[in-house]
Amino acid sequence: MITPDVLTEYVRRTMPDATVTVSDRTGTMNHLKVVVISAAFAGKNLLDRHRLVYQALDGPLKDGRIHALEITAKTTDET
Numbered sequence: 001m002i003t004p005d006v007l008t009e010y011v012r013r014t015m016p017d018a019t020v021t022v023s024d025r026t027g028t029m030n031h032l033k034v035v036v037i038s039a040a041f042a043g044k045n046l047l048d049r050h051r052l053v054y055q056a057l058d059g060p061l062k063d064g065r066i067h068a069l070e071i072t073a074k075t076t077d078e079t
């Protein structure tokens with residue numbers, strides 16, 4: 001299990017300007033929907049944006065705190 005605050009900290013280590021919204025999909029806090037808004041996504045395709053998020057959350061994904069992750073990744077101009 002990971003809290004929204006801890007998840008946000010992980011993302012902001014990679015993308016300090018990120019706005020992160022976390023939704024628990026199952027009530028277990030390990031199946032999550034994450035919306036990340038960051039200027040770091042500018043000029044990147046969808047796959048590269050998702051890679052950035054996965055890289056930021058590598059630790060909790062590997063240790064099992066996150067089991068499933070649905071990602072929406074937008075630039076600040078796309079909001």
